[in-house]
Amino acid sequence: MDVNERDLTQWLSDTELVVCVGAGGVGKTTTAASVALRAAVMGRRVMVLTIDPARRLANSLGLSEFGNEARRIDLSAMPEVKGELWAMMLDSRSTFDGLIDRIAPSEEARQRILDNHIYRHMANTFAGSQDYMATETLYDIVRSGAYDMVVLDTPPVKNALDFLESPGRLINFLDERVLGWFLQPYDASRVFGQRLMLGTSAVVFRLLGYVFGRDFLDDLAEFFQDFQGLYAGFVERHDAVVKLFRSPSTQFVTVCAPSESSLDVAVFFQQELAERGLPRGGVVVNQVHACEGTDHDARRVLADAVARLDGDVEPRALARVLARLGMAHRRLRALAEAESTMTERVREAAKDGGFYQEVPRLDGNVHDLEALHAVGEHLFKPARVL
Ligand SMILES: Nc1ncnc2c1ncn2[C@@H]1O[C@H](COP(=O)(O)OP(=O)(O)O)[C@@H](O)[C@H]1O
Ligand SMILES: [Mg+2]
Incomplete structure (x- = not known):
């Protein structure tokens, strides 16, 4: 091995959480599944979590049904496998409900929240709730201690920051001061409705009631009342997820392809990860046109x-x-050279940011274990160190 190369086997056995980030369509899901499969082959118990709505991972692992429950992937066709591969697909809405199940203080409160119109609306449309739920489920899975390694695939993000900020955004939304402001005019021991028209926010409530009707007001009051009790739980989980992301056993892998737009996203991610002090595992340029020989x-x-x-x-x-x-x-050869020039800026941005690896575009799609294994062979050949 060259001095500027690095064997990634150790990296694979030391890492407990891999987060694959990057633009859509570049191969994040493929990379996540290939990394997970490789670690399972090595003997680790691995969970790959995907939130890809295209459900491509499901196809590539030969699963027809793929709910938000952990499923063990049948690797019996690969005799050399020593570990286990598990997969889970996240469905934002049911996960949100699942989260309420876990943190609601009582069955009564749980049911009230789930039936609440405001909650239903929020669970359906909350901006970034998919990202948020991914981090929530991630938290539960990591905490369960059931796996040696978790690989998180992420949704294609319009704004690359969305994913990293998702836990924070819900906390901001539910900021205690905001809750307090809404809750100020009444106390929890009394009945809803009658007391809404007192105190500082009375004018706002009256206005909202005028515009949206009384039922809406009751729903709103109830929503904030119930969520107040959950606030501490959200904060605690948010802090734990932030800590988990910063842990040295976590590695962010930025995936891109030789296309200007995905390279833009990758460069941006490298800068963001570095600025936020999040551990950069490396960069994968997928689907390159390899051309050997002169x-x-x-x-x-x-x-x-x-x-x-x-x-x-x-x-x-x-x-x-x-x-x-x-x-x-x-x-x-000309194409390979053009790609090499094009990817220069991502190598520059990835300096001191872990490994640099290129995976060639294979013939056909990567939709089965064999192809994932082939991608893994490229991913885990000695990598360039920048
Ligand atoms: N190295 C590769 N060679 C050939 N096809 C690939 C390769 N990597 C990914 N693909 C294919 O490209 C498509 C997009 O990959 P996917 O992993 O779903 O991207 P993302 O999750 O980033 O949207 C899939 O059909 C996949 O099979
Ligand atoms: Mg995907």
Whole structure:
């Protein structure tokens, strides 16, 4: 191995949480599943968590049904596997309800929240709730201690910051001071409705009631009343997730492809991760066009192939085929060179940020274990250190 190369086996056995980030369509889900499979092959008990609405991971693992429950992937077709691979798909709404199940102080409070119209609306439309729920479920899974390693696939983000900030945004939304303001005019021991028209926020409530109707007001009051009790739980979990993200056993892997837009996102992520002091595992440029050998090598390979033919090939037809193959090779080489120039800026941004790895574009899609394994072979060859 070159001095500037690094064996990633140790990285794979030391890491407890891998978070794959990057633009959509570049291969985050593929990378997450390949990393997880590789670790399972090595002997670890691994959970891969995906929130990909396209459910591609489900296909690639040969699962027809894929709810938000942990499922063990059948790896019996791969005899060398020593560990276990588990997978779970996150469905934001039911997970949100699941979260209420876990932190509601009583059955009565739980039912009230779940039936509340404001809650239902929020659970359905809360901006970033998918990201938020991913981090919540992640928290539960990591805390359960059931897995040696968790690999988190993330949704394609419009704004790369969304994902990293998602826990914080709900906390801000539920800020205690805001809750307090809404709750100020009444106390919990009395009946709703009658007391809404007192205190500082009375005017606002009256206005809201006028616009949205009395039922809405009752729902709103009830919602804030119930959520007040949950606030401490949210904060505690949020702090734990932030701590988990900062832990050195967590590694963020930025995935991109040789396209300007995904490289923009990758560069941005490298900067953001560095600024926030989050552990950068490395960068993967997926779907590159690999072209080995020079033009000279190609000519020699072709000449050797011709020498092995049985003579009954028409020379002019052969010359034409050779010319075309030569041209295809030169084009591929030019493409590989252009990609290498294009990806330079991500290598620059990834300096001191872990490994740098390129995975070639394989023939066909990566939708089964065999292909995931093939991607893993490329991911875990000695990586470049920048
Ligand atoms: N190295 C590769 N070679 C060939 N196809 C790939 C490769 N990586 C990913 N793909 C295919 O590209 C598509 C997008 O990959 P996916 O992992 O779902 O991206 P993302 O999760 O980033 O949206 C999938 O159909 C996948 O099978
Ligand atoms: Mg995906």
